[in-house]
Amino acid sequence: MTLISIGRLSDETGTKIPTIRYYESIGLLPEPPRTASNRRLYDPHAVARLRFIRHARDLGFEIEAIRDFLGLMDHPGGPCHHAHGLVRQHLEAIDAKIAQLQAMRHAIERVSPNCPYNRVEQCPAIEVLSDHALCPDGCP
Amino acid sequence: MTLISIGRLSDETGTKIPTIRYYESIGLLPEPPRTASNRRLYDPHAVARLRFIRHARDLGFEIEAIRDFLGLMDHPGGPCHHAHGLVRQHLEAIDAKIAQLQAMRHAIERVSPNCPYNRVEQCPAIEVLSDHALCPDGCP
């Protein structure tokens, strides 16, 4: 069982050191054992857990959702309906975000990249932002 | 020239009142005139400016970018190269976000919506989050 320092954990998971300590402070990562000189020591299980957290964060899950996942994983005999619900909800949220971004893209795309004018008053880049009719979805 | 209250401005633009005051505090909206009893009064120009701000925020522009846009619009005779640069940069950022979300979606999609198991230990929803090989792009 190889124990590693916080710096090593940081390198291996691509997580900044303060972020690791932050996850510990909010209870996502358990308090690790320490050396005689008070330095944190992490085992492979902690590495996996942090990697899971980072992966889920990269996928856009919120901390509280991840806390739920970790809670489920800490009770491996239990039912997993809740996990499915979380994932499904998140998929829907992702689809909504993608749709919104694509609408955005189309709205912004209308801006001619080669503006024939050179003055702000006639600039389509400013216009597309000002023109209410070009809103992707119904804005107030 | 119809002057409206902050509540009215809030309703017309779909912006919460504290948000309007926040925009004023950071200098995005100018300090409006007040009634004798110190209440803010907004003219149609302020409504348009706030709508512009909200629209740009909905499109994902950061406050500082919006400040730039507004600065450009306040000098309507000047050149607009900068506005184009901002919009182009933003388009690139949107494309990157869309790509990332789609990668996410594919990763999460692998989770079977009808899990044949009913226990967390065999649940593919948990697995897809744990399995490092399913990462959308090279994670550490």
Next chain:
DNA sequence: GCTACAATCTCCAGCGACTAGAGGATCAAG
């Protein structure tokens, strides 16, 4: 006029998810 109640004012504190810095202790290498 009086009483409710809604709207507004200022100021301050908090959210999420980190990130950065100060100031001090400890480790590993030369």
Next chain:
DNA sequence: CTTGATCCTCTAGTCGCTGGAGATTGTAGC
């Protein structure tokens, strides 16, 4: 034995809002 990297705790800052406390004002009904 010194140097520099790494670690510790603690505090405060980031962004873009959001909400509450407590005081004042505007409006409507009686």
